[in-house]
Ligand SMILES: C[C@@]1(CC(=O)O)C2=NC(=C\c3[nH]c(c(CCC(=O)O)c3CC(=O)O)Cc3[nH]c(c(CC(=O)O)c3CCC(=O)O)/C=C3\N/C(=C\2)[C@@H](CCC(=O)O)[C@]3(C)CC(=O)O)/[C@H]1CCC(=O)O
């Protein structure tokens with residue numbers, strides 16, 4: 001399987017089912033500025049709160065076959081394998097579909113991931129052990145501390161400046177590599193000095 005990053009902004013994301021698994025999937029999708037729609041006769045307290053806060057749209061009813069129309073990404077997350085299969089069947093071949101009780105019917109898997117601003121680290125075991133993926137995420141969580149968020153902002157600014165101002169390819173590469181030195185992650189003054197010296 002091939003890992004990619006998806007831009008979900010303004011895309012319609014449909015979650016069918018409103019239980020624990022649907023809630024976990026919705027949590028992972030919040031913050032992507034997607035239009036999240038949950039179709040389910042019942043939802044957890046968390047999903048209910050999300051819907052009151054406008055973070056998701058809750059359609060309080062059972063699944064209907066045309067619900068998947070226009071959805072960029074679909075998650076079939078009911079506790080009923082037949083309904084989940086019906087959700088899968090109603091999708092066209094070009095929609096992204098995840099069936100929570102049937103990896104074989106899914107054309108993508110969700111990954112455990114951690115975020116430090118623009119740094120994303122996603123882990124997959126391709127269904128061999130979701131718990132191992134979770135454990136590795138928790139281990140990495142400690143290694144990649146909060147400092148990475150600001151560091152990545154600096155890296156982006158510095159790289160943009162280098163691309164714009166440094167014409168010599170060799171020097172460009174040396175500067176981009178220099179940015180990986182630990183002092184730039186830990187020390188704001190070093191960052192400012194670096195930026196001021198690019199010309
Ligand atoms: C990473 C994560 C993201 C997320 O939730 O989106 C995720 N599962 C997580 C947790 C988790 N899932 C399960 C347990 C209980 C322990 C266990 O069963 O092992 C726990 C542990 C817990 O909840 O703590 C049960 C389970 N999971 C799947 C099935 C169906 C099956 O195997 O047939 C069943 C059995 C249902 C049953 O038997 O009833 C299937 C999938 N789960 C995946 C992703 C995909 C493969 C990921 C990979 O291998 O890397 C895949 C293939 C498809 C998908 O769902 O996208 C998230 C960790 C989030 C985090 O903390 O970061």
Ligand SMILES: NC(=O)c1ccc[n+]([C@@H]2O[C@H](COP(=O)([O-])OP(=O)(O)OC[C@H]3O[C@@H](n4cnc5c(N)ncnc54)[C@H](O)[C@@H]3O)[C@@H](O)[C@H]2O)c1
Pocket residue numbers: 016017018019020021022039040041042043044061062063077078079080083099100101130
């Ligand atoms: N992929 C994963 O990560 C993962 C992890 C754990 C469990 N699972 C599987 O996920 C499934 C769901 O687990 P859960 O704990 O969320 O179940 P749950 O019982 O908490 O929730 C089921 C939800 O589905 C809704 N539902 C039922 N029929 C529906 C219909 N016709 N239309 C719309 N919604 C409907 C219910 O109202 C309820 O909100 C189980 O089959 C379980 O085996 C998957």
